[in-house]
Amino acid sequence: MRRAFIGFLFLLPFLAHSQRFSARDSQFQLDGKPFRILSGEMHYPRIPEEYWRDRMLKAKAMGLNTICTYVFWNVHEPSPGVFTFEANLNIAKFIRQAQELGLYVLLRPGPYVCSEWDFGGLPAWLLNDPQLKIRCMYPTYWTAAKRYLLQLGKELEGLTIDKGGPIIAVQVENEYGSYGNDKEYLRAIRQTLREAGFDCLLFTSDGSLPMMLEAGTLDDVLPAVNFDSDPAVEFGNLEKFRKNIPHMNGEFWSGWFTQWGQEKWGGQDLNKQKGYVRWMLENGKSFNFYMFHGGTNFGFTAGANFYNNRYWPDITSYDYGAPLTEDGEPTEAFFAYRDLLKQFQTNGTKLPELPTVKRISIPTIAITERAPLFENLPQPVASVQPMPMERFGQNFGYILYRTKIPGLGGKLRVKDLHDYAMIYVDGVFIGTMDRRFGQDTLTILQKGSNEQVLDVFVEALGRVNFSAHMIDRKGITEYVTLNWLTLMNWEVYALPLEYQTLQKMRFSAGKQTYGPTIFKGAFVMEETGDSFLDMRQWSKGAVWVNGHNLGRYWRSAGPQYDLYLPGPWLKKGSNEILILDLDLTQPAPLRGEVLRRYGL
Numbered sequence: 001m002r003r004a005f006i007g008f009l010f011l012l013p014f015l016a017h018s019q020r021f022s023a024r025d026s027q028f029q030l031d032g033k034p035f036r037i038l039s040g041e042m043h044y045p046r047i048p049e050e051y052w053r054d055r056m057l058k059a060k061a062m063g064l065n066t067i068c069t070y071v072f073w074n075v076h077e078p079s080p081g082v083f084t085f086e087a088n089l090n091i092a093k094f095i096r097q098a099q100e101l102g103l104y105v106l107l108r109p110g111p112y113v114c115s116e117w118d119f120g121g122l123p124a125w126l127l128n129d130p131q132l133k134i135r136c137m138y139p140t141y142w143t144a145a146k147r148y149l150l151q152l153g154k155e156l157e158g159l160t161i162d163k164g165g166p167i168i169a170v171q172v173e174n175e176y177g178s179y180g181n182d183k184e185y186l187r188a189i190r191q192t193l194r195e196a197g198f199d200c201l202l203f204t205s206d207g208s209l210p211m212m213l214e215a216g217t218l219d220d221v222l223p224a225v226n227f228d229s230d231p232a233v234e235f236g237n238l239e240k241f242r243k244n245i246p247h248m249n250g251e252f253w254s255g256w257f258t259q260w261g262q263e264k265w266g267g268q269d270l271n272k273q274k275g276y277v278r279w280m281l282e283n284g285k286s287f288n289f290y291m292f293h294g295g296t297n298f299g300f301t302a303g304a305n306f307y308n309n310r311y312w313p314d315i316t317s318y319d320y321g322a323p324l325t326e327d328g329e330p331t332e333a334f335f336a337y338r339d340l341l342k343q344f345q346t347n348g349t350k351l352p353e354l355p356t357v358k359r360i361s362i363p364t365i366a367i368t369e370r371a372p373l374f375e376n377l378p379q380p381v382a383s384v385q386p387m388p389m390e391r392f393g394q395n396f397g398y399i400l401y402r403t404k405i406p407g408l409g410g411k412l413r414v415k416d417l418h419d420y421a422m423i424y425v426d427g428v429f430i431g432t433m434d435r436r437f438g439q440d441t442l443t444i445l446q447k448g449s450n451e452q453v454l455d456v457f458v459e460a461l462g463r464v465n466f467s468a469h470m471i472d473r474k475g476i477t478e479y480v481t482l483n484w485l486t487l488m489n490w491e492v493y494a495l496p497l498e499y500q501t502l503q504k505m506r507f508s509a510g511k512q513t514y515g516p517t518i519f520k521g522a523f524v525m526e527e528t529g530d531s532f533l534d535m536r537q538w539s540k541g542a543v544w545v546n547g548h549n550l551g552r553y554w555r556s557a558g559p560q561y562d563l564y565l566p567g568p569w570l571k572k573g574s575n576e577i578l579i580l581d582l583d584l585t586q587p588a589p590l591r592g593e594v595l596r597r598y599g600l
Helices: 002-014 049-062 091-100 124-128 139-155 183-195 210-216 231-241 270-282 332-344 499-503
Strands: 021-024 027-030 033-035 038-041 066-070 104-108 167-171 201-206 222-227 248-253 286-290 304-307 310-313 366-372 381-383 398-405 410-414 420-425 428-434 441-444 452-459 480-482 490-495 517-525 531-534 540-545 548-554 562-565 573-581
Touching (some): 066 091, 066 286, 124 139, 210 222, 210 231, 231 248, 270 332, 428 441
Parallel strands (some): 038 066, 222 248, 248 286
Antiparallel strands (some): 021 027, 027 033, 381 490, 398 452, 398 490, 410 480, 420 428, 531 562, 540 548
16 A cells, blocks of 8 residues: 555646636636747657657757647558557557646647658548548548547547646647638538547647638637748738737748658758747747657658659658657757757746667678568459559558560550559569659560560559648559550559568578568667668668568668667567568678768
8 A cells, every 4th residue: 555655646746637728819828827838749650659758858858848749540540440549559648648747738630730641641541432532521531530530539538638638739630721721621620629529729730821821720710820931920921810819830840851862861950940949939939849859750651742743752761850860869959949948948947857768789680581572472353454552452562563465565654653663574674663753664675476474563652741642542543555555454462561461471591583572580689779770782672670660761762771770679689670672682781870870
């Protein structure tokens, strides 16, 4: 009993009690007293669950009083009506962790979140509807979106501030003024959030241009503005749009994202950004660092953009040039913002010390076995013509299309390839096609009149997460022609490459025939800690360690050449590694580094 009583006393400071948070004239108020939101964005699926506390403590150490997170619909509902909120997706635990540490929470449930995340957080199975329209009252979309929001309300029941939780405000949709003008849709989301139990302050978040504010806001919902430029101008635009409201910067872009093939990592001019933050602090504005800590697009979750008539997929790292690096290390920006924020703490609050995370090197990782992917294919599905992977019930990964062609050769065209293809004829590699460069044709040489087997192996690199190009189905989305012939009668092999499937593959030490290879190895650890896998001598693919998909690597594209390996995903003793490489048939050297290199 004594031990239990001591535990109760330890928890006493964190016991929930009902509070009231509101927007009153030009101020936010917490229990009737002025309150300023000093927030940092971090996303629970992009951070190992074991590090949530570390990252939140570092937010407090920088001087923040609030954290902000999106909710990612597609990972919570991987198939229609089937929800998961476990382990790294346990958003209720994430929010309670914030409350235990004395932090408030801004919740951004979407349904659309953008965030350089596949399909902007919308589930890929929506795309099985060939007529799909999104972010509006189109029945297929809205029925599913409402079901998700109501389910989220059940998961987060009791966590709004009026019920004793830390959630002080919830966002309605996300930057809707940059997309559409369906006010009925916005009102339906607002009403559904209320039905779901989010009886707290609601807000929208948009650019400050008049058209964006007009399209993206509702009269009875507080508008916030997003920017990385002069806050006097941005808040001036907000003031012209709606007077006598608290001013909040919903996203202060403290860094920027990075795309495959980009010359340098994304970031911002720190001196300029410091000046903008100082202005907001001195003028009583609330703001949210986007991002405070970016984390990692683990697995196949990274999104893409489409601009200047070109497709740009995002890298695995979501480092973002944020105050905390991808692996949680404070940067120069962290200490610069900390020096500013400590001058504006209430009641002379002293900022806490920074926690640390152990980092290790892994000298050698032995690769001992391989499994040729094309010798480990699932049962095919017959299809008269190719169809996108979503039509085969597949959300992520790779897909193989196989048919027979005349042996006379000619010009092969894959119409609307999404996104990267490797082409084989009778087991011989003949070339690649890359959507980034608009490549969709190859020449097949004549090899007599006999039929040949054509394989088109396609990688889905990430669905567009912003703009009118978001309907982005993967695989071969139209048809394939050889000269003037439209090729028919295909066998289609769905290859989402989930870990459970990889475990069942037939590994051996034998020679590779053709096609992508899955390599298997092991390494023994006497201690665990964070590391970065050095993928510079590998080509293109993905890595799994102890069942965790670390994400994609792509040497020829860059600028990322390392994959973050979180310490909690390692274990003392033997650790398993699986590597899919699209090009290599022999393993390359592999080791783990203590720190990331930002280039070759």
